[in-house]
Amino acid sequence: MKSRSMRWSAYGILGVLVFSLVRAITGSSDLTSVGTFNAALLLAIPIALAGLGGLFSERAGVVNIGLEGMMVMGTWAAGFWGYQRGPWMGIVMAVIFGTIAAAVHAVATISFGVDHVVSGVAINLIAPGIVRYLSVIVYQDSNIPGAGPTQSPSVQSIGSNGLPFLSGGHVLGWQSPDLLGSIGAKGWFFISDISRILRGLTGDVSYVTMLCLLLFPLSWYLLWRTKFGLRLRSAGEAPVAAESLGVNVYRVKYIGVLISGALAGLAGGFLAIVASSNYQEGQTGGRGFIGLAAMLFGNWRPGGLLMGSALFGFSDALQLRASDAVHSALLVIAIGFAVYAVAQWRQGRRVGGAVTLALGLGVFALFTYVKELPGPFVTMTPYVTTLVVLSLATQRLRMPAKDGVPYRKGGDS
Amino acid sequence: MNELAVELRHIVKKFPGVVANKDVSLKARRGEVHALVGENGAGKSTVMKVLYGMQRPDAGEILVDGQQVRFRTPAEAIAAGIGMVHQHFMLADNFTVLENVILGSEPTKHGRIDTAAARARILEMAAAYGLDIDPDAMVENLGVGERQRVEILKVLYRGAKILIFDEPTAVLVPQEVDELFAALQGLRAEGLSVIFISHKLDEVLRVADNVTVLRHGQTVAEVAADSVTAQDLAELMVGAELPTAPPRSTVPHERVVLSLQGITVGGQGTRDLLHDVSFEIRAGEVVGIAGVEGNGQHELIDAIIGLAPCQGTIVYNGTDISRFSVARRRDSGMGLIPEDRQREALLMGSALWENRMLGHQRSAPVARHGVLQLKAVKADAAVIMREYDVRAPGPETPAHALSGGNQQKFIVGREMSRQPSLLLASHPTRGVDVGAQAAIWEELRKARDAGMAILLISADLEELMAMSDVIKVMLRGRISGTFDPQRTTLEQLGVAMTVASA
Incomplete structure (x- = not known):
């Protein structure tokens, strides 16, 4: 275990080194700025939460393509109750609304044996309609400033904090010094870069973000170290065997799907209250699906899906903040390809290595000859990077054996 | 040692279009290996599923230790001391042996699964009954014989007093069968009841004390194993005389x-x-x-x-x-x-x-x-x-x-x-x-x-x-x-x- 964590730290340091190098060469400071990483965190969380929701459902054997719709329910509830009762109540109601949508999915798929994809798609189609309808009822003729059929009035924001001493966090109203911030401002090669990155990730972080991040190790522990987790996973792997051993498969599946909806709702609430300041129609923008993709590529594991979401969050932050940084990121990608090609070559995968190297050279050529990327290409960066990197991370994907298979108690295996 | 451990009285179980059990009765005593034989489709598996709480009978009574019981789920059957070694293995391929064995009755310590205790217990049982297995192996990497050992361990782990074996020898070679039978004798000596479903009549006669014969969903006979021959049992099962294999009269070609x-x-x-x-x-x-x-x-x-x-x-x-x-x-x-x-x-x-x-x-x-x-x-x-x-x-x-x-x-x-x-x-x-x-x-x-x-x-x-x-x-x-x-x-x-x- 020790050597493994040391190896990962080494990879991390190497990665930061590459970023600092490219930042120094191209001069696009946004590549390692505090703002970029702070935004990346904000953008990654909703996707990761949706993915975690998918994880709970699919580990219990229920495909949940309805995450997007459950998130939509969450965003609306967060906007409405957030305005009425304050942001924390908004978050709570988002979780509840997500859970209600999930309950529909659970009843349809588990009790009635409806095809999981059909039920999920139905939820995705119905949810935007429901929230539009509710908005019209409560906001249309009201005189609340900012409220309308497509958006809620603005919600008060939730406080944020950082690590005391390191990232200028405040303790009991006392503002501590901002060590990382001041080092970051110095302009020392690498040292300042790494400080800015850490400052971005640990400073000015919303309390909700902190809670959300805690959910990942917690979920891992719950699923892989407890009785409940073993039973939940058994429902996705071998429900008939589980039932024969006295596991109440229906109940476990229900719990899995409901947790899934709660997390998707939380993702929606996060979007409305933390990443933004009110509910807006279409706010989810397909993040439920991206979360699902992150879960898939993360091999149905919390750590893997968190990495996938982080990658997406980072490229999204980069493209939002500065298009020239995206251009510089091409150089990072080219270097990444080159390193990966060497690694493949050394493992004896000659063909794979050659292909990766050729890709790297192609990206490098793009970096050298195209000085400015056209707008649409910048916008699609997060999607492309996530796809490319995750599909290159060749790993043996192993979905739960009975994922998506309707289960009937007492039926034949 | 003659006390009844399990008694089934006139069990009826119907499925849409099929009557799996018309009238099945069975008595298994403590410290007995009781065989249940019958053609496939005679209703053996169904009646055992009824006993194990996987299916509810449409009529009939189940008595365990003289008390009438009604199992709604296998969990209730397990709690009453009934365990089943399934014919088609019920294992999660992507789980380890240990996870498969403890699923449903996991030992915990401060909320987390106590894997160390589980592993020790499995190894102890494995040694005691000669069921050699690596608790941390993934089931998907195991052969058929090993998978069966996992199934048996699952039942023993739950401390079952009445063990149902559904065709346990179908996948074993003679030496493994001998080991299994030795383990069954050990269970019997400790006063446990074994219900043994098999098609191999010579094996049934070797291991069982008493035999219940089913035909077309009905109990047709209950006999002591030492009073019948394999031919007798086969005729009871099929209800007719069996054809015997004629010796070969043709010879292979040269091609x-x-x-x-x-x-x-x-x-x-x-x-x-x-x-x-x-x-x-x-x-x-x-x-x-x-x-x-x-x-x-x-x-x-x-x-x-x-x-x-x-x-x-x-x-x-x-x-x-x-x-x-x-x-x-x-x-x-x-x-x-x-x-x-x-x-x-x-x-x-x-x-x-x-x-x-x-x-x-x-x-x-x-x-x-x-x-x-x-x-x-x-x-x-x-x-x-x-x-x-x-x-x-x-x-x-x-x-x-x-x-x-x-x-x-x-x-x-x-x-x-x-x-x-x-x-x-x-x-x-x-x-x-x-x-x-x-x-x-x-x-x-x-x-x-x-x-x-x-x-x-x-x-x-x-x-x-x-x-x-x-x-x-x-x-x-x-x-x-x-x-x-x-x-x-x-x-x-x-x-x-x-x-x-x-």
């Missing part, structure tokens, strides 16, 4: 159908799964392969049919087919009865006529000019059902609604329908009742006499002795011996299967 030359299949580690295997099969000849499960038999079949990449040369009807695809091999006339009919031979949720097409989807009568001939297929499926005595309502019946024996007869009929010149038959009568077994043997004999070459892999040594013209024994991926069934004893085969000759 070689299949010739294997130095077939090697590489393994994950250092040892080859199949190493330098060479032999020939002639037209009208049955070559039997004996061996402990997992000694390369599966790889041999896969190499011949083209599923496993291998080195060496395979010559089939004079053509080198080493580089042919599976489809080309099958289309050139190879039939296959796979080892695991539910996983490899059938789509359990699909109708029989759909299953009829599998493996034959490119050729007549299933397809004509690339278009499926559904009408012809359905008609042909009905013909197979009639000719091979597949008992099911019709071609529209889903495969899972059939008993194991009927499924297997259907598969045999399907493979025979194209009149293959070579049939690869892997455990063709595993888990099949006496009637179906006799029928399948008869079909194989007829085809053999007509000139079909057969490669027969079986764990049932008597089947091999009765059917084969020559028996080859496989050990660790090699052919460790070749025997003439006329001049060989079961003991000699058993030794060759387990001891590597220098």
Whole structure:
């Protein structure tokens, strides 16, 4: 275990080194700025939460393509109750609304044996309609400033904090010094870069973000170290065997799907209250699906899906903040390809290595000859990077054996 | 020791369209091995599922230790001390042995699973009952015999006092059967009750104290094992006299159908799964392969049919087919009865006529000019059902609604329908009742006499002795011996299967 964590730290340091190098060469400071990483965190969380929701459902054997719709329910509830009762109540109601949508999915798929994809798609189609309808009822003729059929009035924001001493966090109203911030401002090669990155990730972080991040190790522990987790996973792997051993498969599946909806709702609430300041129609923008993709590529594991979401969050932050940084990121990608090609070559995968190297050279050529990327290409960066990197991370994907298979108690295996 | 541990009184269980149990009664005492025999489809599995709480009876009573009980779930049955070793393994492939064993009754410590305690307990039980197993191995990497040990451990782990064994010996070789029976005697000595479901009547007589016989969902007799012969039991089960195997009157042809030359299949580690295997099969000849499960038999079949990449040369009807695809091999006339009919031979949720097409989807009568001939297929499926005595309502019946024996007869009929010149038959009568077994043997004999070459892999040594013209024994991926069934004893085969000759 020790050597493994040391190896990962080494990879991390190497990665930061590459970023600092490219930042120094191209001069696009946004590549390692505090703002970029702070935004990346904000953008990654909703996707990761949706993915975690998918994880709970699919580990219990229920495909949940309805995450997007459950998130939509969450965003609306967060906007409405957030305005009425304050942001924390908004978050709570988002979780509840997500859970209600999930309950529909659970009843349809588990009790009635409806095809999981059909039920999920139905939820995705119905949810935007429901929230539009509710908005019209409560906001249309009201005189609340900012409220309308497509958006809620603005919600008060939730406080944020950082690590005391390191990232200028405040303790009991006392503002501590901002060590990382001041080092970051110095302009020392690498040292300042790494400080800015850490400052971005640990400073000015919303309390909700902190809670959300805690959910990942917690979920891992719950699923892989407890009785409940073993039973939940058994429902996705071998429900008939589980039932024969006295596991109440229906109940476990229900719990899995409901947790899934709660997390998707939380993702929606996060979007409305933390990443933004009110509910807006279409706010989810397909993040439920991206979360699902992150879960898939993360091999149905919390750590893997968190990495996938982080990658997406980072490229999204980069493209939002500065298009020239995206251009510089091409150089990072080219270097990444080159390193990966060497690694493949050394493992004896000659063909794979050659292909990766050729890709790297192609990206490098793009970096050298195209000085400015056209707008649409910048916008699609997060999607492309996530796809490319995750599909290159060749790993043996192993979905739960009975994922998506309707289960009937007492039926034949 | 004569106290009743379990009593079933007049159990009735109906399914839509079928009455699985009409009137089943059974009494098992403490410290007794009680056998339950009957043809497949006689209702043995159903009545055991009722006892184990997986299904609720429509009528009848269950008494455990003299108390009337009503199990709604297996959990309640387990709590009452009933455990089941299933015929079709109920294991999660992606879990470790340990996870499979503790699932449903996990030891915990401060909210987390206490794996150390579980591991210690499993190892202790494994040692006590001679069930050698690695608790941290992934089940997907285990062989059939090991999986069964996991199933038995699961039941013992729950401290069951009444153990139901559903066809436990079907997958074991003689030595393993002896070990299992020794373990059963140990359980009996400690006052536990064992309900033992089997088709192998000689084994039943060896291990059981009393036998309950089912026929067509009814209890027809309860007898003491030492008062009957296997022939008596078989007649009670079938309700008629059994046909006996006539000795072979024809001789194999000279023409070689299949010739294997130095077939090697590489393994994950250092040892080859199949190493330098060479032999020939002639037209009208049955070559039997004996061996402990997992000694390369599966790889041999896969190499011949083209599923496993291998080195060496395979010559089939004079053509080198080493580089042919599976489809080309099958289309050139190879039939296959796979080892695991539910996983490899059938789509359990699909109708029989759909299953009829599998493996034959490119050729007549299933397809004509690339278009499926559904009408012809359905008609042909009905013909197979009639000719091979597949008992099911019709071609529209889903495969899972059939008993194991009927499924297997259907598969045999399907493979025979194209009149293959070579049939690869892997455990063709595993888990099949006496009637179906006799029928399948008869079909194989007829085809053999007509000139079909057969490669027969079986764990049932008597089947091999009765059917084969020559028996080859496989050990660790090699052919460790070749025997003439006329001049060989079961003991000699058993030794060759387990001891590597220098």
